Amino acid sequence: MGSRVLINKRRVSPRAHLEEIFHNLSSSRSLGWRLFSKDIKAEYRQSYIGIFWAIVPPIITTVLWVFLNKSSLVNVSDTGVPYPAFVLTSTLLWTIFAKSLNMPMGEMRKYLPLLSKINFPDESIIIAGTLKVYFAVMIRLGLFLLALLIFPIELSWTLLLVPIGLVTLTLLGATIGLFLTPIGMLYTDIGRIIQLMIPFWMLATPVVYPEPKEGLATIVNEYNPVTPVLSITRDLLIYGDASRIGELLLIFLTLLFLFLVLYIVLKSSIPFLIERN
Amino acid sequence: MSVMENDIVVDVRNISKKYSKNLRKSLQYGVTDILSELFGSNADFNRLRPSEFWALKDVSFQVRKGECLAVAGKNGAGKSTLLKIICGIIRPTSGESIARGRIGSMIELQAGFNPILSGRENLFVNGQILGMTIPEIKQKQDSIIAFAELEDFIDSPVRSYSSGMTARLGFSIATHFEPELLILDEVLAVGDAQFRKKSFKKIQEIKETCAVIFVSHIKSHVRNIADKVLFLEKNNSQLFDGLEELDLIFGKEETLI
Numbered sequence: 001m002g003s004r005v006l007i008n009k010r011r012v013s014p015r016a017h018l019e020e021i022f023h024n025l026s027s028s029r030s031l032g033w034r035l036f037s038k039d040i041k042a043e044y045r046q047s048y049i050g051i052f053w054a055i056v057p058p059i060i061t062t063v064l065w066v067f068l069n070k071s072s073l074v075n076v077s078d079t080g081v082p083y084p085a086f087v088l089t090s091t092l093l094w095t096i097f098a099k100s101l102n103m104p105m106g107e108m109r110k111y112l113p114l115l116s117k118i119n120f121p122d123e124s125i126i127i128a129g130t131l132k133v134y135f136a137v138m139i140r141l142g143l144f145l146l147a148l149l150i151f152p153i154e155l156s157w158t159l160l161l162v163p164i165g166l167v168t169l170t171l172l173g174a175t176i177g178l179f180l181t182p183i184g185m186l187y188t189d190i191g192r193i194i195q196l197m198i199p200f201w202m203l204a205t206p207v208v209y210p211e212p213k214e215g216l217a218t219i220v221n222e223y224n225p226v227t228p229v230l231s232i233t234r235d236l237l238i239y240g241d242a243s244r245i246g247e248l249l250l251i252f253l254t255l256l257f258l259f260l261v262l263y264i265v266l267k268s269s270i271p272f273l274i275e276r277n
Numbered sequence: 278m279s280v281m282e283n284d285i286v287v288d289v290r291n292i293s294k295k296y297s298k299n300l301r302k303s304l305q306y307g308v309t310d311i312l313s314e315l316f317g318s319n320a321d322f323n324r325l326r327p328s329e330f331w332a333l334k335d336v337s338f339q340v341r342k343g344e345c346l347a348v349a350g351k352n353g354a355g356k357s358t359l360l361k362i363i364c365g366i367i368r369p370t371s372g373e374s375i376a377r378g379r380i381g382s383m384i385e386l387q388a389g390f391n392p393i394l395s396g397r398e399n400l401f402v403n404g405q406i407l408g409m410t411i412p413e414i415k416q417k418q419d420s421i422i423a424f425a426e427l428e429d430f431i432d433s434p435v436r437s438y439s440s441g442m443t444a445r446l447g448f449s450i451a452t453h454f455e456p457e458l459l460i461l462d463e464v465l466a467v468g469d470a471q472f473r474k475k476s477f478k479k480i481q482e483i484k485e486t487c488a489v490i491f492v493s494h495i496k497s498h499v500r501n502i503a504d505k506v507l508f509l510e511k512n513n514s515q516l517f518d519g520l521e522e523l524d525l526i527f528g529k530e531e532t533l534i
Contacts, residue, residue, distance in 0.1 A: 004378060004379065005375065005376070005377050006374075006375070006376040006379070006380070007373065007374070007375050007378075008362055008363070008365045008368060008369060008373070008374040008375075008376075009368070009369065009372070009374075010322060010368055010369060010370060010371060011314055011368075012314075012368075013317075014315065026320045028412065030405065030410075031405050031406065034400070034401065034402055035407050038391060038394060038398065038402050041393075041394060041398070042391050042393045042394055045393055045394075046393060113364070114389050114406070116361070116366060116367075116390055117366070117382075117384040117385050117388040117389075118364075118366075118382055118384070118389065118406055118407065119364045119365045119366050119380070119382070120406045120407070120408070181348045182311060183308070185305065186304045186307050186308065186449060233302065244303075265311075265315060268311060268314045269311045269314075271366070271367045271368045272307050272310050272311050272368075273307070274316070274361075274366060274367055275296070275303075275307075275367050276303055276304060276307050276434050
Protein backbone atom coordinates (compact mmCIF):
# COMPACT_ATOMS: atom_id res chain seq x y z
CA MET A 1 0.00 0.00 0.00
CA GLY A 2 1.13 3.55 -0.76
CA SER A 3 3.17 5.40 1.79
CA ARG A 4 0.96 8.46 1.73
CA VAL A 5 -1.34 8.69 4.75
CA LEU A 6 -3.82 11.54 4.90
CA ILE A 7 -5.00 12.32 8.40
CA ASN A 8 -7.72 14.94 8.50
CA LYS A 9 -8.77 16.35 11.86
CA ARG A 10 -10.01 19.66 13.18
CA ARG A 11 -6.67 21.37 13.60
CA VAL A 12 -3.39 21.03 11.75
CA SER A 13 -0.46 22.70 13.50
CA PRO A 14 1.59 25.43 11.78
CA ARG A 15 4.59 23.13 12.07
CA ALA A 16 2.80 20.39 10.11
CA HIS A 17 1.98 22.98 7.45
CA LEU A 18 5.64 24.00 7.24
CA GLU A 19 6.69 20.38 6.75
CA GLU A 20 4.06 20.02 4.05
CA ILE A 21 5.33 23.10 2.20
CA PHE A 22 8.84 21.66 1.96
CA HIS A 23 7.48 18.24 1.03
CA ASN A 24 5.25 19.70 -1.70
CA LEU A 25 7.86 21.99 -3.19
CA SER A 26 9.46 19.28 -5.30
CA SER A 27 6.21 17.81 -6.61
CA SER A 28 4.67 21.25 -7.20
CA ARG A 29 7.29 22.50 -9.62
CA SER A 30 6.18 20.35 -12.52
CA LEU A 31 2.47 20.94 -11.78
CA GLY A 32 3.10 24.67 -11.37
CA TRP A 33 4.69 24.77 -14.80
CA ARG A 34 1.75 22.82 -16.25
CA LEU A 35 -0.82 25.22 -14.75
CA PHE A 36 1.19 28.19 -16.00
CA SER A 37 1.42 26.91 -19.57
CA LYS A 38 -2.26 25.93 -19.52
CA ASP A 39 -3.35 29.42 -18.45
CA ILE A 40 -1.08 31.18 -20.94
CA LYS A 41 -2.20 28.94 -23.80
CA ALA A 42 -5.86 29.48 -22.90
CA GLU A 43 -5.33 33.22 -22.65
CA TYR A 44 -3.57 33.70 -25.98
CA ARG A 45 -5.43 31.10 -28.02
CA GLN A 46 -8.53 33.29 -27.94
CA SER A 47 -6.73 36.39 -29.11
CA TYR A 48 -5.72 37.13 -32.69
CA ILE A 49 -2.97 39.65 -31.95
CA GLY A 50 -2.12 38.08 -28.56
CA ILE A 51 1.29 39.38 -27.62
CA PHE A 52 0.49 42.86 -28.96
CA TRP A 53 -1.65 43.48 -25.85
CA ALA A 54 1.35 42.93 -23.65
CA ILE A 55 3.57 45.38 -25.57
CA VAL A 56 1.22 48.34 -25.94
CA PRO A 57 0.51 49.35 -22.31
CA PRO A 58 4.16 50.03 -21.26
CA ILE A 59 4.78 52.04 -24.46
CA ILE A 60 1.67 54.13 -23.82
CA THR A 61 2.69 54.83 -20.21
CA THR A 62 6.18 55.85 -21.33
CA VAL A 63 4.89 58.13 -24.09
CA LEU A 64 2.42 59.70 -21.66
CA TRP A 65 5.06 60.57 -19.06
CA VAL A 66 7.56 61.78 -21.64
CA PHE A 67 4.82 64.08 -23.00
CA LEU A 68 3.92 65.36 -19.53
CA ASN A 69 7.57 66.03 -18.79
CA LYS A 70 8.38 67.65 -22.17
CA SER A 71 5.34 69.92 -22.03
CA SER A 72 6.38 70.96 -18.50
CA LEU A 73 2.95 69.92 -17.17
CA VAL A 74 4.84 67.80 -14.68
CA ASN A 75 8.27 68.89 -13.65
CA VAL A 76 10.65 66.05 -12.99
CA SER A 77 14.12 66.82 -11.66
CA ASP A 78 17.12 65.59 -13.62
CA THR A 79 17.16 61.81 -13.82
CA GLY A 80 20.76 61.53 -15.02
CA VAL A 81 19.73 59.30 -17.95
CA PRO A 82 17.38 60.04 -20.90
CA TYR A 83 13.90 60.40 -19.40
CA PRO A 84 12.14 57.82 -21.69
CA ALA A 85 14.69 55.20 -20.64
CA PHE A 86 14.18 56.20 -16.99
CA VAL A 87 10.39 55.84 -17.20
CA LEU A 88 10.53 52.58 -19.14
CA THR A 89 12.91 51.05 -16.59
CA SER A 90 10.99 52.29 -13.58
CA THR A 91 7.56 51.27 -14.83
CA LEU A 92 9.00 47.84 -15.63
CA LEU A 93 10.07 47.51 -12.00
CA TRP A 94 6.75 48.89 -10.72
CA THR A 95 4.84 46.41 -12.91
CA ILE A 96 6.72 43.51 -11.34
CA PHE A 97 5.67 44.75 -7.91
CA ALA A 98 2.04 45.51 -8.85
CA LYS A 99 1.55 42.19 -10.63
CA SER A 100 3.09 40.30 -7.72
CA LEU A 101 0.81 42.15 -5.30
CA ASN A 102 -2.30 41.04 -7.17
CA MET A 103 -1.00 37.55 -7.85
CA PRO A 104 -1.77 35.60 -4.62
CA MET A 105 -5.39 36.71 -4.34
CA GLY A 106 -6.01 36.55 -8.09
CA GLU A 107 -4.62 33.03 -8.41
CA MET A 108 -6.34 31.77 -5.28
CA ARG A 109 -9.65 33.13 -6.54
CA LYS A 110 -9.08 31.42 -9.87
CA TYR A 111 -8.13 28.08 -8.36
CA LEU A 112 -10.32 27.90 -5.25
CA PRO A 113 -13.18 26.21 -7.15
CA LEU A 114 -10.75 23.50 -8.26
CA LEU A 115 -9.20 23.20 -4.78
CA SER A 116 -12.71 22.61 -3.48
CA LYS A 117 -13.01 19.53 -5.68
CA ILE A 118 -9.55 18.01 -5.91
CA ASN A 119 -6.92 17.96 -3.19
CA PHE A 120 -3.67 19.02 -4.91
CA PRO A 121 -0.64 20.96 -3.65
CA ASP A 122 -1.60 24.65 -3.46
CA GLU A 123 2.10 25.57 -3.77
CA SER A 124 1.75 24.85 -7.50
CA ILE A 125 -0.78 27.69 -7.76
CA ILE A 126 1.69 30.23 -6.37
CA ILE A 127 4.47 28.84 -8.58
CA ALA A 128 2.25 29.19 -11.65
CA GLY A 129 1.27 32.72 -10.58
CA THR A 130 4.90 33.78 -10.19
CA LEU A 131 5.74 32.38 -13.62
CA LYS A 132 2.85 34.41 -15.07
CA VAL A 133 4.24 37.58 -13.47
CA TYR A 134 7.62 36.96 -15.09
CA PHE A 135 6.05 36.06 -18.42
CA ALA A 136 4.30 39.44 -18.50
CA VAL A 137 7.54 41.14 -17.48
CA MET A 138 9.72 39.36 -20.04
CA ILE A 139 8.02 41.26 -22.84
CA ARG A 140 8.64 44.56 -21.06
CA LEU A 141 12.23 43.51 -20.49
CA GLY A 142 12.55 43.12 -24.26
CA LEU A 143 11.31 46.68 -24.68
CA PHE A 144 13.84 47.83 -22.13
CA LEU A 145 16.67 46.19 -24.06
CA LEU A 146 15.39 47.90 -27.20
CA ALA A 147 15.48 51.23 -25.37
CA LEU A 148 19.12 50.57 -24.50
CA LEU A 149 19.91 50.55 -28.20
CA ILE A 150 18.13 53.84 -28.80
CA PHE A 151 19.25 55.76 -25.71
CA PRO A 152 22.89 55.77 -24.74
CA ILE A 153 23.02 54.29 -21.24
CA GLU A 154 26.32 53.02 -19.97
CA LEU A 155 25.93 49.50 -18.70
CA SER A 156 28.01 48.26 -15.82
CA TRP A 157 28.83 44.98 -14.08
CA THR A 158 26.08 45.78 -11.53
CA LEU A 159 23.61 44.49 -14.13
CA LEU A 160 24.58 41.03 -12.86
CA LEU A 161 23.04 41.88 -9.47
CA VAL A 162 19.73 43.02 -10.96
CA PRO A 163 18.04 39.56 -10.61
CA ILE A 164 18.34 39.92 -6.81
CA GLY A 165 16.40 43.16 -7.09
CA LEU A 166 13.75 41.66 -9.36
CA VAL A 167 13.22 38.68 -7.06
CA THR A 168 13.00 40.99 -4.04
CA LEU A 169 10.39 43.15 -5.78
CA THR A 170 8.35 40.04 -6.60
CA LEU A 171 8.69 38.80 -3.05
CA LEU A 172 7.66 42.19 -1.66
CA GLY A 173 4.50 42.30 -3.79
CA ALA A 174 3.65 38.65 -3.15
CA THR A 175 4.20 39.01 0.61
CA ILE A 176 1.86 42.00 0.90
CA GLY A 177 -0.63 40.22 -1.40
CA LEU A 178 -0.39 37.05 0.69
CA PHE A 179 -1.03 39.06 3.86
CA LEU A 180 -4.31 40.31 2.41
CA THR A 181 -5.39 37.05 0.74
CA PRO A 182 -7.19 35.14 3.55
CA ILE A 183 -9.34 38.11 4.58
CA GLY A 184 -9.63 39.30 0.97
CA MET A 185 -11.07 35.92 -0.06
CA LEU A 186 -13.80 36.25 2.57
CA TYR A 187 -14.61 39.90 2.00
CA THR A 188 -14.41 41.28 -1.56
CA ASP A 189 -13.90 44.80 -0.16
CA ILE A 190 -10.19 44.12 0.26
CA GLY A 191 -9.65 43.46 -3.45
CA ARG A 192 -11.49 46.67 -4.35
CA ILE A 193 -9.39 48.71 -1.93
CA ILE A 194 -6.18 47.34 -3.48
CA GLN A 195 -7.31 48.23 -7.01
CA LEU A 196 -8.23 51.70 -5.84
CA MET A 197 -4.91 52.20 -4.09
CA ILE A 198 -2.48 50.99 -6.77
CA PRO A 199 -2.42 54.18 -8.93
CA PHE A 200 -1.91 56.39 -5.86
CA TRP A 201 0.70 54.03 -4.53
CA MET A 202 2.58 54.29 -7.82
CA LEU A 203 2.59 58.08 -7.62
CA ALA A 204 3.77 57.90 -4.01
CA THR A 205 6.69 55.74 -5.17
CA PRO A 206 9.59 57.26 -7.14
CA VAL A 207 8.61 55.52 -10.38
CA VAL A 208 8.29 58.42 -12.79
CA TYR A 209 10.57 60.71 -10.78
CA PRO A 210 13.87 60.11 -8.97
CA GLU A 211 13.97 59.48 -5.21
CA PRO A 212 13.19 62.87 -3.60
CA LYS A 213 15.75 64.49 -1.34
CA GLU A 214 13.48 66.95 0.47
CA GLY A 215 9.85 67.89 1.13
CA LEU A 216 6.71 65.90 1.93
CA ALA A 217 7.57 63.19 -0.61
CA THR A 218 10.61 62.14 1.42
CA ILE A 219 8.38 61.40 4.42
CA VAL A 220 5.94 59.40 2.29
CA ASN A 221 8.80 57.48 0.77
CA GLU A 222 10.30 56.68 4.12
CA TYR A 223 7.20 54.62 4.99
CA ASN A 224 6.73 53.21 1.51
CA PRO A 225 8.28 49.71 1.43
CA VAL A 226 8.49 49.74 -2.37
CA THR A 227 10.77 52.80 -2.51
CA PRO A 228 14.05 51.25 -1.31
CA VAL A 229 13.66 48.02 -3.31
CA LEU A 230 12.71 49.85 -6.49
CA SER A 231 15.41 52.52 -6.12
CA ILE A 232 18.20 50.07 -5.34
CA THR A 233 17.23 47.85 -8.29
CA ARG A 234 17.11 50.90 -10.58
CA ASP A 235 20.53 51.97 -9.32
CA LEU A 236 21.88 48.56 -10.31
CA LEU A 237 20.11 48.60 -13.65
CA ILE A 238 20.88 52.02 -15.12
CA TYR A 239 23.24 53.88 -12.77
CA GLY A 240 25.83 51.15 -12.15
CA ASP A 241 25.57 51.85 -8.43
CA ALA A 242 25.78 48.84 -6.08
CA SER A 243 26.44 50.73 -2.85
CA ARG A 244 23.13 49.69 -1.25
CA ILE A 245 23.30 45.98 -2.12
CA GLY A 246 23.63 45.04 1.58
CA GLU A 247 20.36 46.77 2.37
CA LEU A 248 18.69 44.91 -0.52
CA LEU A 249 19.90 41.53 0.74
CA LEU A 250 18.64 42.28 4.24
CA ILE A 251 15.21 43.23 2.86
CA PHE A 252 15.20 40.04 0.78
CA LEU A 253 15.91 37.79 3.76
CA THR A 254 13.31 39.54 5.94
CA LEU A 255 10.71 39.18 3.20
CA LEU A 256 11.55 35.52 2.68
CA PHE A 257 10.84 34.84 6.35
CA LEU A 258 7.61 36.88 6.32
CA PHE A 259 6.46 35.15 3.12
CA LEU A 260 6.89 31.72 4.68
CA VAL A 261 4.97 32.74 7.82
CA LEU A 262 2.14 34.23 5.76
CA TYR A 263 2.05 31.20 3.51
CA ILE A 264 1.46 29.02 6.56
CA VAL A 265 -1.39 31.38 7.49
CA LEU A 266 -2.86 30.97 4.00
CA LYS A 267 -2.52 27.18 4.15
CA SER A 268 -4.34 27.13 7.47
CA SER A 269 -7.10 29.28 5.98
CA ILE A 270 -7.72 27.36 2.74
CA PRO A 271 -10.16 24.74 4.16
CA PHE A 272 -12.24 27.53 5.71
CA LEU A 273 -12.15 29.56 2.50
CA ILE A 274 -13.30 26.52 0.51
CA GLU A 275 -16.27 26.01 2.84
CA ARG A 276 -17.37 29.55 2.13
CA ASN A 277 -16.64 29.52 -1.58
CA MET B 278 -1.31 -5.74 12.88
CA SER B 279 -3.55 -8.35 11.35
CA VAL B 280 -3.97 -8.74 7.62
CA MET B 281 -7.49 -7.32 7.79
CA GLU B 282 -6.38 -4.22 9.66
CA ASN B 283 -3.66 -3.73 7.12
CA ASP B 284 -6.26 -3.60 4.40
CA ILE B 285 -8.13 -0.64 5.85
CA VAL B 286 -7.88 2.17 3.35
CA VAL B 287 -10.33 4.62 4.87
CA ASP B 288 -10.97 4.93 8.57
CA VAL B 289 -13.53 7.54 9.52
CA ARG B 290 -13.93 8.05 13.24
CA ASN B 291 -16.79 10.04 14.73
CA ILE B 292 -16.74 12.77 12.13
CA SER B 293 -18.98 15.78 12.72
CA LYS B 294 -19.19 18.92 10.68
CA LYS B 295 -21.13 22.11 11.28
CA TYR B 296 -22.02 24.89 8.85
CA SER B 297 -23.70 28.24 9.12
CA LYS B 298 -26.93 29.00 7.33
CA ASN B 299 -26.30 32.72 7.29
CA LEU B 300 -23.68 34.14 4.90
CA ARG B 301 -22.65 37.12 7.02
CA LYS B 302 -22.30 34.97 10.12
CA SER B 303 -20.47 32.35 8.08
CA LEU B 304 -17.86 34.93 7.02
CA GLN B 305 -17.45 36.17 10.58
CA TYR B 306 -17.02 32.60 11.84
CA GLY B 307 -14.53 32.11 9.01
CA VAL B 308 -12.29 34.82 10.47
CA THR B 309 -12.55 33.46 14.05
CA ASP B 310 -12.07 29.86 12.87
CA ILE B 311 -8.91 30.78 10.93
CA LEU B 312 -7.52 32.60 13.98
CA SER B 313 -8.26 29.67 16.29
CA GLU B 314 -6.69 27.32 13.73
CA LEU B 315 -3.50 29.41 13.77
CA PHE B 316 -3.17 30.03 17.47
CA GLY B 317 -5.02 27.00 18.82
CA SER B 318 -7.90 27.74 21.11
CA ASN B 319 -9.87 25.95 23.76
CA ALA B 320 -13.23 27.00 22.37
CA ASP B 321 -15.94 24.37 22.56
CA PHE B 322 -16.29 23.29 18.97
CA ASN B 323 -19.08 20.88 19.73
CA ARG B 324 -21.41 23.73 20.60
CA LEU B 325 -23.43 25.31 17.81
CA ARG B 326 -23.09 29.09 17.42
CA PRO B 327 -26.13 31.12 16.32
CA SER B 328 -27.35 30.10 12.82
CA GLU B 329 -25.18 26.97 12.72
CA PHE B 330 -26.38 23.41 12.13
CA TRP B 331 -24.81 19.97 11.94
CA ALA B 332 -24.25 18.86 8.35
CA LEU B 333 -22.74 15.61 9.61
CA LYS B 334 -23.04 14.19 13.10
CA ASP B 335 -20.88 11.44 14.50
CA VAL B 336 -20.24 9.44 11.33
CA SER B 337 -17.95 6.40 11.58
CA PHE B 338 -17.04 3.64 9.13
CA GLN B 339 -14.14 1.79 7.54
CA VAL B 340 -13.57 0.75 3.95
CA ARG B 341 -11.07 -1.95 3.08
CA LYS B 342 -9.22 -2.73 -0.09
CA GLY B 343 -11.58 -4.56 -2.43
CA GLU B 344 -14.67 -3.03 -0.86
CA CYS B 345 -17.15 -0.55 -2.27
CA LEU B 346 -19.14 1.69 0.04
CA ALA B 347 -22.18 3.50 -1.30
CA VAL B 348 -23.14 6.73 0.44
CA ALA B 349 -26.86 7.30 0.08
CA GLY B 350 -29.04 10.10 1.30
CA LYS B 351 -31.31 12.88 0.20
CA ASN B 352 -30.06 16.23 -1.06
CA GLY B 353 -28.41 18.17 1.74
CA ALA B 354 -27.76 15.09 3.87
CA GLY B 355 -24.02 15.82 3.88
CA LYS B 356 -22.82 13.33 1.26
CA SER B 357 -20.47 15.69 -0.58
CA THR B 358 -19.28 17.19 2.71
CA LEU B 359 -18.27 13.72 3.86
CA LEU B 360 -16.34 13.02 0.63
CA LYS B 361 -14.54 16.36 0.89
CA ILE B 362 -13.46 15.57 4.44
CA ILE B 363 -12.10 12.16 3.37
CA CYS B 364 -10.15 13.83 0.52
CA GLY B 365 -8.72 16.38 2.96
CA ILE B 366 -10.33 19.33 1.19
CA ILE B 367 -12.24 20.63 4.22
CA ARG B 368 -11.72 19.96 7.94
CA PRO B 369 -14.09 18.11 10.21
CA THR B 370 -15.38 20.03 13.26
CA SER B 371 -14.58 16.99 15.37
CA GLY B 372 -13.46 13.43 14.79
CA GLU B 373 -10.79 12.15 12.46
CA SER B 374 -10.52 10.70 8.99
CA ILE B 375 -7.55 8.62 7.87
CA ALA B 376 -7.00 7.70 4.21
CA ARG B 377 -4.05 5.59 3.08
CA GLY B 378 -2.53 5.75 -0.39
CA ARG B 379 -3.27 7.61 -3.60
CA ILE B 380 -6.73 9.10 -3.81
CA GLY B 381 -8.46 9.36 -7.17
CA SER B 382 -11.34 11.68 -6.56
CA MET B 383 -14.11 12.71 -8.88
CA ILE B 384 -16.26 15.15 -7.04
CA GLU B 385 -17.16 16.81 -10.30
CA LEU B 386 -16.46 15.50 -13.77
CA GLN B 387 -15.40 18.71 -15.43
CA ALA B 388 -13.27 19.85 -12.48
CA GLY B 389 -10.11 21.41 -13.86
CA PHE B 390 -11.10 21.16 -17.50
CA ASN B 391 -10.40 24.26 -19.52
CA PRO B 392 -12.97 24.53 -22.34
CA ILE B 393 -10.57 26.31 -24.73
CA LEU B 394 -7.87 23.63 -24.56
CA SER B 395 -8.06 20.31 -26.35
CA GLY B 396 -9.04 17.06 -24.72
CA ARG B 397 -5.42 15.89 -24.82
CA GLU B 398 -4.11 19.06 -23.17
CA ASN B 399 -6.77 18.75 -20.50
CA LEU B 400 -5.84 15.11 -20.02
CA PHE B 401 -2.29 16.12 -19.12
CA VAL B 402 -3.38 18.98 -16.82
CA ASN B 403 -6.00 16.91 -15.07
CA GLY B 404 -3.72 13.89 -14.73
CA GLN B 405 -1.04 16.00 -13.11
CA ILE B 406 -3.52 17.70 -10.78
CA LEU B 407 -4.66 14.25 -9.66
CA GLY B 408 -1.04 13.37 -8.93
CA MET B 409 0.18 11.42 -11.95
CA THR B 410 3.67 12.02 -13.29
CA ILE B 411 4.25 13.04 -16.90
CA PRO B 412 5.82 9.70 -17.97
CA GLU B 413 2.88 7.94 -16.33
CA ILE B 414 0.38 10.03 -18.29
CA LYS B 415 2.30 9.55 -21.54
CA GLN B 416 2.27 5.82 -21.01
CA LYS B 417 -1.45 5.70 -20.23
CA GLN B 418 -2.84 8.33 -22.56
CA ASP B 419 -3.77 5.96 -25.38
CA SER B 420 -5.64 3.69 -23.07
CA ILE B 421 -7.38 6.68 -21.37
CA ILE B 422 -8.49 8.02 -24.76
CA ALA B 423 -9.61 4.60 -25.96
CA PHE B 424 -11.65 3.96 -22.81
CA ALA B 425 -13.30 7.36 -23.15
CA GLU B 426 -14.01 6.55 -26.82
CA LEU B 427 -12.67 9.92 -27.90
CA GLU B 428 -10.04 8.91 -30.48
CA ASP B 429 -11.48 11.20 -33.14
CA PHE B 430 -12.03 14.21 -30.93
CA ILE B 431 -9.13 14.21 -28.49
CA ASP B 432 -7.41 17.15 -30.19
CA SER B 433 -10.58 19.28 -30.40
CA PRO B 434 -11.33 21.87 -27.75
CA VAL B 435 -13.31 20.53 -24.82
CA ARG B 436 -15.98 23.15 -25.25
CA SER B 437 -17.09 21.36 -28.39
CA TYR B 438 -17.68 18.16 -26.35
CA SER B 439 -21.08 17.04 -25.22
CA SER B 440 -21.58 16.61 -21.46
CA GLY B 441 -21.37 12.86 -21.96
CA MET B 442 -18.01 13.11 -23.75
CA THR B 443 -16.57 15.29 -21.00
CA ALA B 444 -17.86 12.89 -18.39
CA ARG B 445 -16.23 9.97 -20.19
CA LEU B 446 -12.87 11.70 -20.35
CA GLY B 447 -13.02 12.71 -16.66
CA PHE B 448 -14.00 9.22 -15.55
CA SER B 449 -11.36 7.61 -17.72
CA ILE B 450 -8.56 9.79 -16.29
CA ALA B 451 -9.58 9.19 -12.66
CA THR B 452 -9.83 5.41 -13.04
CA HIS B 453 -6.56 5.04 -15.00
CA PHE B 454 -4.73 6.78 -12.20
CA GLU B 455 -4.51 3.44 -10.32
CA PRO B 456 -5.69 4.93 -7.06
CA GLU B 457 -5.74 3.08 -3.78
CA LEU B 458 -8.94 4.92 -3.00
CA LEU B 459 -11.43 5.94 -5.66
CA ILE B 460 -14.03 8.53 -4.71
CA LEU B 461 -16.98 9.15 -7.04
CA ASP B 462 -19.66 11.73 -6.36
CA GLU B 463 -22.85 11.13 -8.38
CA VAL B 464 -20.72 10.96 -11.50
CA LEU B 465 -22.36 7.81 -12.79
CA ALA B 466 -25.69 9.57 -13.19
CA VAL B 467 -24.53 11.23 -16.41
CA GLY B 468 -23.48 9.70 -19.72
CA ASP B 469 -25.31 7.16 -21.84
CA ALA B 470 -26.46 3.76 -20.64
CA GLN B 471 -23.79 1.92 -22.56
CA PHE B 472 -20.93 3.92 -21.07
CA ARG B 473 -22.48 3.58 -17.60
CA LYS B 474 -22.40 -0.20 -18.01
CA LYS B 475 -18.76 0.00 -19.07
CA SER B 476 -18.01 2.24 -16.06
CA PHE B 477 -19.55 -0.22 -13.61
CA LYS B 478 -17.43 -2.94 -15.13
CA LYS B 479 -14.32 -0.78 -14.80
CA ILE B 480 -15.10 -0.07 -11.14
CA GLN B 481 -15.54 -3.81 -10.46
CA GLU B 482 -12.19 -4.38 -12.14
CA ILE B 483 -10.17 -1.79 -10.21
CA LYS B 484 -11.97 -2.61 -6.96
CA GLU B 485 -9.73 -5.65 -6.65
CA THR B 486 -6.78 -3.40 -5.91
CA CYS B 487 -8.44 -0.42 -4.29
CA ALA B 488 -11.27 0.80 -2.09
CA VAL B 489 -14.20 2.65 -3.63
CA ILE B 490 -16.56 5.18 -2.07
CA PHE B 491 -19.36 6.45 -4.24
CA VAL B 492 -22.30 8.72 -3.69
CA SER B 493 -25.57 7.82 -5.29
CA HIS B 494 -29.26 8.29 -4.81
CA ILE B 495 -30.13 5.66 -7.41
CA LYS B 496 -30.98 2.22 -6.05
CA SER B 497 -29.90 0.20 -9.09
CA HIS B 498 -26.45 1.82 -9.10
CA VAL B 499 -25.95 0.92 -5.45
CA ARG B 500 -27.09 -2.64 -6.07
CA ASN B 501 -24.73 -2.94 -9.03
CA ILE B 502 -21.42 -2.21 -7.36
CA ALA B 503 -21.71 -1.58 -3.61
CA ASP B 504 -20.87 -4.04 -0.85
CA LYS B 505 -22.17 -1.89 1.95
CA VAL B 506 -24.19 1.27 2.38
CA LEU B 507 -23.88 4.32 4.56
CA PHE B 508 -27.22 6.06 4.84
CA LEU B 509 -27.04 9.71 5.79
CA GLU B 510 -29.94 11.61 7.21
CA LYS B 511 -30.21 14.90 8.99
CA ASN B 512 -28.20 14.52 12.23
CA ASN B 513 -28.10 10.78 11.83
CA SER B 514 -26.18 8.09 9.98
CA GLN B 515 -26.61 4.35 9.65
CA LEU B 516 -24.14 1.83 8.29
CA PHE B 517 -25.52 -1.31 6.63
CA ASP B 518 -22.97 -4.07 6.13
CA GLY B 519 -24.76 -5.61 3.16
CA LEU B 520 -27.37 -4.80 0.59
CA GLU B 521 -30.19 -6.77 2.27
CA GLU B 522 -31.70 -3.66 3.75
CA LEU B 523 -31.55 -1.58 0.61
CA ASP B 524 -35.34 -1.52 0.41
CA LEU B 525 -35.45 -0.13 3.93
CA ILE B 526 -33.44 2.88 2.78
CA PHE B 527 -35.00 3.47 -0.58
CA GLY B 528 -38.46 2.13 0.15
CA LYS B 529 -40.29 1.30 -3.04
CA GLU B 530 -38.71 4.18 -4.90
CA GLU B 531 -35.85 3.79 -7.35
CA THR B 532 -34.27 7.12 -6.35
CA LEU B 533 -33.85 9.21 -3.22
CA ILE B 534 -34.43 12.91 -3.75
